[in-house]
Amino acid sequence: MSSPRVLVVDDEADLRELLEITLVRMGLDVDSAETLREARAFLSQTDYALVLTDMRLPDGLGLELVREVTASNKSTPIAVVTAYGSADNAVIALKAGAFDYVSKPVVLDELRVMVQSALRLSAPNHDSAGASASGAERRLIGDSAVVQALRSQIARLARSMAPVAITGESGSGKELAAREIHAQSARASKPFIAVNCGAIPENLMEAEFFGYRKGAFTGAADDREGFFQAANGGTLMLDEVADLPLAMQVKLLRAIQERRVRKIGATAEEPVDVRLISATHQDLAQCVEAGKFRQDLFYRLNVIELSVPPLRERSDDLAVLTGAILARLAGPGQRARLGDGVLDTLRAYSFPGNVRELENILERALAFANDGVIEVGDLSLKGARVGEAERGGGAGAATASVVEPAPATPSPAPTPPPGATLPGAGESLPQSLPDYLNRIEHDIIVRALVQTQYNRAQAAQLLGVSLRQLRYQMQKLAIDDPKA
Numbered sequence: 001m002s003s004p005r006v007l008v009v010d011d012e013a014d015l016r017e018l019l020e021i022t023l024v025r026m027g028l029d030v031d032s033a034e035t036l037r038e039a040r041a042f043l044s045q046t047d048y049a050l051v052l053t054d055m056r057l058p059d060g061l062g063l064e065l066v067r068e069v070t071a072s073n074k075s076t077p078i079a080v081v082t083a084y085g086s087a088d089n090a091v092i093a094l095k096a097g098a099f100d101y102v103s104k105p106v107v108l109d110e111l112r113v114m115v116q117s118a119l120r121l122s123a124p125n126h127d128s129a130g131a132s133a134s135g136a137e138r139r140l141i142g143d144s145a146v147v148q149a150l151r152s153q154i155a156r157l158a159r160s161m162a163p164v165a166i167t168g169e170s171g172s173g174k175e176l177a178a179r180e181i182h183a184q185s186a187r188a189s190k191p192f193i194a195v196n197c198g199a200i201p202e203n204l205m206e207a208e209f210f211g212y213r214k215g216a217f218t219g220a221a222d223d224r225e226g227f228f229q230a231a232n233g234g235t236l237m238l239d240e241v242a243d244l245p246l247a248m249q250v251k252l253l254r255a256i257q258e259r260r261v262r263k264i265g266a267t268a269e270e271p272v273d274v275r276l277i278s279a280t281h282q283d284l285a286q287c288v289e290a291g292k293f294r295q296d297l298f299y300r301l302n303v304i305e306l307s308v309p310p311l312r313e314r315s316d317d318l319a320v321l322t323g324a325i326l327a328r329l330a331g332p333g334q335r336a337r338l339g340d341g342v343l344d345t346l347r348a349y350s351f352p353g354n355v356r357e358l359e360n361i362l363e364r365a366l367a368f369a370n371d372g373v374i375e376v377g378d379l380s381l382k383g384a385r386v387g388e389a390e391r392g393g394g395a396g397a398a399t400a401s402v403v404e405p406a407p408a409t410p411s412p413a414p415t416p417p418p419g420a421t422l423p424g425a426g427e428s429l430p431q432s433l434p435d436y437l438n439r440i441e442h443d444i445i446v447r448a449l450v451q452t453q454y455n456r457a458q459a460a461q462l463l464g465v466s467l468r469q470l471r472y473q474m475q476k477l478a479i480d481d482p483k484a
Contacts, residue, residue: 004028004029005031005046005047007033007046009053009065010054016032023115036060049076049118051077052079052080055083055089066080077118077122080102081102088299091300099160100114100118121186142314142316144314147309158184162303164305165279165304166306167283167284167305172308172310173308173354175237178194178237185275192235192237193227193235195237207226210262211224228255229272232272234275237276239278240280240281241278241301242282242293250294252297253300310351321358322346322358326338326362336373338374346381368468370468375466378469441477444463445477
């Protein structure tokens with residue numbers, strides 16, 4: 001079996017020779033070209049596992065070659081060699097479709113790491129489509145048009161090492177998309193580290209991201225690696241990156257540009273090889289305009305943008321989503337399902353919290369459900385778009401009226417028990433709002449029970465809740481049933 005073949009395109013004889021020697025020692029076959037014309041001739045005759053080109057050539061720019069190779073549909077990774085300090089050129093090349101880049105003067109260890117990643121990507125046994133079929137079904141559930149388009153974008157992004165900025169509303173699945181990019185990439189066997197930037201105290205950020213040496217500060221009893229070292233060779237996801245303080249943004253920018261980090265207390269930097277994926281529900285461009293986010297860091301992180309759609313734009317996926325969530329919540333050997341009209345009720349809801357909110361709603365509803373069957377009253381939705389359900393007619397119209405049930409106001413009870421009246425305007429309120437609300441809820445439930453002569457089923461119907469919910473609230477509020 002022949003060795004993978006690499007095409008090197010550079011007009012500097014010394015650098016070209018250095019690249020050739022390094023690649024040959026890695027067991028690769030190498031072709032060399034000095035101009036765009038020679039490179040195009042090689043590409044028309046041979047399929048390469050990697051193309052490595054300088055940005056400036058005698059008869060044009062390496063960027064032209066990047067665009068041509070990317071458009072050829074051969075799936076050949078192409079990397080660029082950029083001059084020292086020309087980070088902007090590297091970003092432009094990545095946006096044009098380059099797999100990765102190395103900076104001059106070329107650090108051979110970094111070059112070898114990049115070449116190995118490219119070879120794993122172009123290897124025959126690296127089946128991106130197969131990874132998409134298995135991984136995407138496991139992570140990104142749904143068959144709607146927007147989800148299929150998202151999967152297609154992820155498959156393309158997985159073939160690049162360019163930083164990706166994922167945007168989307170809270171709870172829409174940004175981390176799932178990031179994990180899928182990692183799973184389909186050549187880095188799939190390496191770590192995936194997700195960091196919530198808004199959850200780290202500002203005074204600990206540098207230590208958490210870059211690590212520290214023993215004795216660097218009080219409490220540093222041992223050497224510790226940071227997020228960059230932990231993700232070395234793999235992917236580092238910066239969730240809620242807009243929450244990074246400006247001082248940390250400067251340090252992060254340097255780490256991205258130099259691909260090196262320095263632990264607190266260390267005197268030397270160490271190389272790191274990570275692919276960065278950032279995510280936020282905020283508009284980073286607006287944060288830049290407001291002076292909350294550095295423009296140069298935004299430029300480096302936002303090389304490729306991926307937008308995750310909200311759940312309300314993929315309502316066709318609700319059936320398969322709820323099925324998968326319920327199967328997970330019910331556990332092995334158990335079964336949970338939706339009752340009549342429940343799916344229509346869910347479709348009428350706007351889901352401001354997206355898929356995360358759907359999971360919470362179903363988990364709560366399953367706790368109230370009888371025999372694993374979730375009814376409309378178990379959902380306890382708030383703010384449903386009732387008008388849309390009513391226009392749909394049928395079961396949706398019938399159930400939409402109870403999507404957001406207001407507590408029923410029963411007719412005055414003949415003789416409410418002591419303590420069953422609401423606080424009057426002149427009464428002193430409890431010490432806290434929860435106490436006050438619990439007292440109101442207690443009184444309303446007692447009134448409904450008295451009116452129905454403590455028939456729990458009738459009282460639940462009167463209050464617009466399920467019988468299980470009523471039992472739970474009676475237990476929570478210590479409401480006794482005289483018939484018990």
